[in-house]
Amino acid sequence: MEFITGLKQQEEAELEDLLKAEEGTTIILEGAVHSIRDMGEIAFVILRKREGLIQTVWEEGKTDMELSEIREGDYIHVTGQIKDEERAPHGKEVRLSTIRHLSHVSCPLPLPIDKWKLNTSLEAKLDRRSLSLRNIRERARFRIQEGIVRGFRDFLYEQGFTEIHTPKIGAKSAEGGANMFRLSYFHRPAVLQQSPQLYKQMMVGVFDRVFETGPVFRAEKHNTRRHLNEYTSLDFEMGYIHSFLDICAMETGFLQYTMNLLEKEYSKELKLLNITLPDVEKIPYVRFDEAKRLVSEKYNRKIRNPFDLEPEEEELIGKYFKEEYNADFVFVTHYPSKKRPFYAMDDPEDTRYTLSFDLLYHGLEITTGGQRIHDLSMLEEKIQEKGMTEEGLEQYLDAFRFGMPPHGGLGIGLERLTMQLLGEDNVREACLFPRDMSRLEP
Amino acid sequence: MEFITGLKQQEEAELEDLLKAEEGTTIILEGAVHSIRDMGEIAFVILRKREGLIQTVWEEGKTDMELSEIREGDYIHVTGQIKDEERAPHGKEVRLSTIRHLSHVSCPLPLPIDKWKLNTSLEAKLDRRSLSLRNIRERARFRIQEGIVRGFRDFLYEQGFTEIHTPKIGAKSAEGGANMFRLSYFHRPAVLQQSPQLYKQMMVGVFDRVFETGPVFRAEKHNTRRHLNEYTSLDFEMGYIHSFLDICAMETGFLQYTMNLLEKEYSKELKLLNITLPDVEKIPYVRFDEAKRLVSEKYNRKIRNPFDLEPEEEELIGKYFKEEYNADFVFVTHYPSKKRPFYAMDDPEDTRYTLSFDLLYHGLEITTGGQRIHDLSMLEEKIQEKGMTEEGLEQYLDAFRFGMPPHGGLGIGLERLTMQLLGEDNVREACLFPRDMSRLEP
Structure with missing residues (x-):
């Protein structure tokens, strides 16, 4: 033998x-x-x-x-x-x-992949993905992306998190609404998960701290430079928090760990792409309403809706904190309750706002996170308030019925974080095979 | 601030x-x-x-x-x-x-999670997932599963592989056939990927060596103890191979690395579950036809179909190699061409067979892999032979048009590998939230 x-x-x-x-x-x-x-x-x-x-x-x-x-x-x-x-x-x-x-190659290469800069339109690059990525600067982006995911996992392993794998096909999804892809699952209606939110919360009762890196699906009818209809989400959820700021601290720790990792293990790629890593030693945080006020004053911009943040406002907040504090990142906290899903914890001091945050990187939202409701009756009340039904949520609610610690977590859009780190202006540049409203291939 | x-x-x-x-x-x-x-x-x-x-x-x-x-x-x-x-x-x-x-808990716990052994039916455990996993032996299984995925990634990083993230929604899937979940993607027909096969091959031309750990979807109408309709696949693909045995060697290296990692970092969980790690120092390999002959002779079993392997035959092969060589694993090589997809490389010495393999662990298939066709005209011929069309494969074929190294790879079913390591007899015991023909929740 x-x-x-x-x-x-x-x-x-x-x-x-x-x-x-x-x-x-x-x-x-x-x-x-x-x-x-x-x-x-x-x-x-x-x-x-x-x-x-x-x-x-x-x-x-x-x-x-x-x-x-x-x-x-x-x-x-x-x-x-x-x-x-x-x-x-x-x-x-x-x-x-x-x-x-x-x-043997079968024909002359239709893209000049040996050039330092592949001067080709994004569309052409995406149409010829298996060729365009052979350009060494094009492929280097995805090595950087690997470093980010690796940093996320390695940091969280160190912090006592357990990695989980949750199903992408389900009867119900976390956010609900119209943004779900629907399919038939052995003659039953099913959806693709918009986020592992409900599953990772359920697993906080089991492992205290969990994370997942996997695909999420959003049937959003947005064709912008910032949206993908399928993307990789870096998710974590942790128990025994004292405040949503513990989540911000964990994310800051991840960014610090990851920038170190990139510097050590991906220096060749950083050099190829001429990337200067952002400063993540300290990240300012500011309330949602305060951030709106600050940019409205500095840039002479009228606040149209006090409970909404427009993309241009996000950009201005990024600009403001770069100019005033030389900050690449800023946590915007206390998002309005109306804009957050049912599981978000309201601020007990003003329930129009939540104990949640977005992280902006150069003026683009790359993370949404916050503290979650951990009390069953508060959760049931909120579900009613939002006009939702508990149908399909029975097993999620079970976790709370049998006890849950105070907890919170976040989801990071991997492609957005990569895009901002690379200084690209289209998220498709940071995705091997993007899916958008018009692109289903390759 | x-x-x-x-x-x-x-x-x-x-x-x-x-x-x-x-x-x-x-x-x-x-x-x-x-x-x-x-x-x-x-x-x-x-x-x-x-x-x-x-x-x-x-x-x-x-x-x-x-x-x-x-x-x-x-x-x-x-x-x-x-x-x-x-x-x-x-x-x-x-x-x-x-x-x-x-x-505060809301009611008495309906499962005795503090018992050493949770003597509850699998169905009840799955119905109350957020509670049953609070039993420390139940949850320990998924720590072991974490160790397996971690070992896979860490070993492959060391071996110069790049991690990739490929889309799960596509216009076409790797294997084709009836086993695909179908959905509407902004009014276009789409499917969920059965495997990242075509994408990882395309990326061999870019990174030489790639891997992915992510969900795959199979609409198979099998309700057995071995099947899930959504599972986590550990995939790699590598260029510049000399033989499909290089793939077997890489998988053996992964198993060796991972058993070491489990021993070092997950000893608490191994002890809780009383698991003895398998011997992976050397793994026997045997041709498909030879394996059939060996078990037919030893166990007095008639060979019904020389080109097919029945589940009971797989079990007997496992038994044979345990008895004869004290082997927990065995590579069964040279699967019949009829049973392999179009991209599998035929054995030039006998084209009825392929340069491919399955890895059996205690008589259960946990991996399928092999050498792939890297020559464009050979691939086009094979597509025709199989009665397929090139429609939807244009960009996959592009990769070969513009040059590809000899290459091969494999896909490992994470839950099956976990199940065998745990000594469980139902794959659902090794999945946090299983999806089968009747289970879409939680």
Whole structure:
């Protein structure tokens, strides 16, 4: 009988092996032909690997394959000798002796992915997603995105949170309303979850602190630069809080942890994209009504509706706190009860407002969170007040019936946070395969 | 202006603080009243916290609240003095001086969650999910599940994989067929993804190695102990492989890494559940046809269909390899082409079979994987052979048009892997909120 015993050392070098190896060493590499610069008797054949680009040099009479046989987009296996060369990326190049094809491209590439900046419209990039992301700056964005999710999870593991996986198909969803995708589930009406809200609250009674990173679905008829109809939500919920400010503190801790992680582990990508990380040492917080007043005064803007925040007002709040406090983020607290779902805890000092908050990053909402109601009768009252029915909420209410600690939590839109960190102005730039009102493919 | 500066030291102790503190220290605790044992002048009030149970002692005349005011299920804030007591969990108890309520339970708990074994039917446990999981052995299962997902990600990060997030709503899905949930997406027909297969392959051309952990949806009309209609899939896909055995090696590496992680970080839960981790040092592999022959001979079972594997045959293969090699896992390789999707690479030596595999764990399939076709014309041919159309696959095929390395990957059913590790006989025991043909709630 034969056995698999785990990973074995591979013959082919990765970028880090190349960097460690000495001049003169023979090396085996595999990669995609990212670009070819033909100089006559020699040619630079740039290989693309997951960790970056490697300069290899084809030499007439020394390399065993004709240059004309290689095309941009081919995948090849090569051997060659390492030579120090300060003009090459990483200061090293590989003089090729042999080339063998792993696969052949079928046609010339329709996008210039080897350019530093892929000057292509967003639409064209999204239509050719499997090609446009081969540009090393385009793909670097999603490495940064990985770092954000990783930071979220690792920080919360450290803080005693348990990761959960909750169903996306359900009989009922957290927010209700018209913004739900509906489907038939074995002949029963079902919806896609707008948020794991009800599930994560139920799990606070079990694990005290929980988080989930997963897709959420919003059938919103908004076609803006800020909206996606399916996005990745970073959610947590925690028990035994004293105030909704404990949630803000946990989010600030996450941001601090994550910026550190990005700096340490994703510096290559930050450099490629020329990103300066935001300052998250301290984040100001301001009441909703106060924030409205501040920007209305400073920017001479009339308050049209005291209980609503328009996108332009959000932008101005961002501007205000950047100008006055050099702050990249600001917590806007005490949102009006009318604008918050039934599970939000009202401020006992003024029940027109809630103990909840949004986090704005450069004037864009990236998080909604707050303290939740943990008392059964208060919750039942609120459900009635909002004109809702308890139907379908029985098992959610059970959690409160059998005891719940004071708790709260939040949901962070991963693509929005990534977009703001990257300084992009369309959230689709921060999503591998965006879903919007007109885009269902690829 | 006020600022949030991150996490602050909390006043209330966690279990680890209690363990570190000396006898006589005054401590503040918050927790759920898990059980009350009234002994007359004293009573044991067991608090449930995320890290375990803590024994506190109510004493007549010394504790500032009447015992009758506390009920199982209440959440309380207490202060007390630590006393060494070898009969208490962790060898310490807390003699209570003050008790204050954080919240009140509304009724007696309908399930005896403080029992060591919750002797309740699976149906009842699922119907009362937010309560049944408060049993510490019930919840421990999902801590183990967390460890598995964490091991998967951490191992793959180390191996140079990039984490991706792909859409769950699409125009087309990987496997096609009747097993798709259908919905209307802004008046266009759409489906829920059965697997991230097509997306992760597209991303191999970008990142070389990718993984995703997320929900997948299968509208299969199976109501068995092994099937869920929504489950969490651990998927990876990697380029530059030499053989499908490289995928098996990567999976073995993941299992080795994860068993180590569980042993180190989840030992408390393993002990609670009395789990012995499986041996994953080496995993045998055997051809599909050979495996069928072996069990047919040993267990005197006629081979009815040489191109299909029945669930009982899978169980017997598990039994065979346990008996003959003391193996908990076995890779069954070279599945018939008819049984594999269009993207599977046929074995060039016998195209009736593919370069693919399933991993069985104690006789249950927990993984399907293999080498994929990376050549455009071979893929187009296969699509035709299978009687499919290229419609909706244009952007998937683009990835191959513009060059792809030899590659392969796999998908692991998280709940099935958890179920086998726990030694459970129903996959619903390993899912927080299972979705099956009859269950859409909670």
